[in-house]
Amino acid sequence: MTATLSDDEVGxxxxxxxxxxxxxxxxxxxxxxxxxxxxxxxxxVLAKVGVEGEDEEDYVVTEDMLETVGEDIVLRGEL
Incomplete structure (x- = not known):
């Protein structure tokens, strides 16, 4: 089962x-x-309160790259 991303993951x-x-x-x-x-x-701090947004230095992580989503987000080893 693939881990999913939601707005709760911001920060x-x-x-x-x-x-x-x-x-x-x-x-x-x-x-x-x-x-x-x-x-x-x-x-x-801004990310924790939901104010931070995407900018040009950010990179993209998709759900198929995830191992687990919990307190932290852990990426799979075989990317």
């Missing part, structure tokens, strides 16, 4: 299969998440 940390932090979810839209790879403290 969560994205981690690769080896445990490396890759950034935070800035926005979720239609089964894809915009991930900010270098969030500032202010961007962390």
């Amino acid at each position: 969560k940390t994205v981690i690769d299969a080896e445990g490396k932090e890759l950034g935070i979810v800035a926005q979720v839209d239609g089964g894809r998440a915009a991930v900010d790879p270098n969030p500032s403290v202010a961007e962390h």
